[in-house]
Amino acid sequence: MTTFEDVLAGLAARVADLTGQLGRRVDVAAMGVSDRQGHLQLDPPTRISSNRACRMVRAADGWIAVNLAREEDRELVPAWLHGEFGEDPWEQIERLAPSRTREALIAEATLLGLPAGAVGEVVRKAPDANLRLRGPARDRDGPPRVVDLSALWAGPMCGAILAAASCEVTKVESRSRPDPTRTATPEFHRRLNGAKAELALDLADPEGRARLRDIVLAADVVITGARPRAFGGLGFDPEEILDGGAVWVSITGYGWGKGQRVAFGDDAAAAGGLVDWTGGEPRFLGDALADPVTGLAAAVGALEALYSGGAMFVDAGLAPCAAGAAARMGLVP
Numbered sequence: 001m002t003t004f005e006d007v008l009a010g011l012a013a014r015v016a017d018l019t020g021q022l023g024r025r026v027d028v029a030a031m032g033v034s035d036r037q038g039h040l041q042l043d044p045p046t047r048i049s050s051n052r053a054c055r056m057v058r059a060a061d062g063w064i065a066v067n068l069a070r071e072e073d074r075e076l077v078p079a080w081l082h083g084e085f086g087e088d089p090w091e092q093i094e095r096l097a098p099s100r101t102r103e104a105l106i107a108e109a110t111l112l113g114l115p116a117g118a119v120g121e122v123v124r125k126a127p128d129a130n131l132r133l134r135g136p137a138r139d140r141d142g143p144p145r146v147v148d149l150s151a152l153w154a155g156p157m158c159g160a161i162l163a164a165a166s167c168e169v170t171k172v173e174s175r176s177r178p179d180p181t182r183t184a185t186p187e188f189h190r191r192l193n194g195a196k197a198e199l200a201l202d203l204a205d206p207e208g209r210a211r212l213r214d215i216v217l218a219a220d221v222v223i224t225g226a227r228p229r230a231f232g233g234l235g236f237d238p239e240e241i242l243d244g245g246a247v248w249v250s251i252t253g254y255g256w257g258k259g260q261r262v263a264f265g266d267d268a269a270a271a272g273g274l275v276d277w278t279g280g281e282p283r284f285l286g287d288a289l290a291d292p293v294t295g296l297a298a299a300v301g302a303l304e305a306l307y308s309g310g311a312m313f314v315d316a317g318l319a320p321c322a323a324g325a326a327a328r329m330g331l332v333p
Contacts, residue, residue: 004274004289007127007325008034011296018303019165026164032191033157034292039188045284054266056119056275056282057093059102063282065270066093067115067263076114080105115253115262117271117319119282122254123332124272127293127324129301129316130255137309138245140220143168144306147216148196150225151179153265153288154318155251156192157295159223162302163195167221171196172212174203209235221247221302228252228259238313247305247312249298255317263318265291272322273332290322297321 012028019026028034036042042050049055054067068074068089077089081096097105102118109116146169148159156171156179163169171193173179178200181189199215202208213235216222222241224231231237238248250256253263254271263271265288274289275282294316301314326332 002329004285004293004325004329007328008292008296010328011127011293011300014300015161015296015303018300018307019161022165022303022307024164024166026161028161028296031160031164033160033188033295036153036185036188036287039185042287045286047281047283049266049284050287051266054115054264054270054284055090055093056270056284057097059097059105059118060099061101063119063270064097064102064105065117065119065267066097066109067267069115069264073114076112080108080112080114110261113262115264115267117253117261117263117267119270119275120273120332122272122317122319122323123327124320124323125327127297127321127328129249129294129297129314129321131301131304132313132315133308134242134311134313136245137247137305137311138220144220145218146170146221146223147172147219148193148223149216150223150251152181152225153192153291154295154298154316155223155225155249156181157292158249158251158298158302158316159196160192161295161299162221162223165303169196170199170215172199172201172215175200176202176204203234209233216241217244219246221249221306223249223251223298223302225251227262228256242311242313245311247302247310247314249302249314249316251294251298251316251318253317254319256313256315258317263290265289265318268294268318269322271319272324273326274322274329275326275331289325290318293325294318294321297324
């Protein structure tokens, strides 16, 4: 029986092979970036995620996963369910969600930017990113230059692997919205980002946006974790980067084509069917499992682009990569 660890090991083996061919073989397991055990309090997973932020809840026609990882998510619950303000958000969800269909719940959650997915809604055969070759890569003098605009886990994990492979990686953060792992899990943040140069910019300021644009246009690889609409205000987009011969790595909840949907590792894992069923109810299998499998899939895609010498769009969705892992494990047809 294939386990989740086997799925990660398979992707890590591909990373090792590609990085070896590129010049510096990377041992992902030795990096300590594939799980957060010991970096934050984690409970045994049940219908509630290990970090207690996400739950699987019964709807009228099945199960959904809802993630209230941010305070703003908790505040959105009454608007989402047309409930009363002041009630505990989880009590309100458990009380009102069973009267509505999964489709209706997910549609309104999407409009509000609330992380929610129907359990098993995404089906995929393999835990790989979608790759779209645009054209030849630009001429490169020296090691690849990587700009990491992502935060949290999957994107920074991709950047950490590229840094370990001798790429020159710069992590760029907004001064007003730094990566939450910097304070929440500082040692894990160091493992993900310690080998990168760091740059904080004021993206509300035209000069800050102009500097970001210059840095991105000069990069060989750009790693992003934002929804598509975010880039219009920053002054660049994937097509411009690809036309310039670079690689664009997009990490979103459900893939670039469904970039309006928000997701985190636990709700995305559930949406991909990466769950266990006990007594007719779904159970989480581990901590935010969509993140490490997507981080590895994104790294494999970026490395394949660098090895082949192509300008490539690497579309790594949390839920699709989780669905691919679930298929490899025999959890879904």
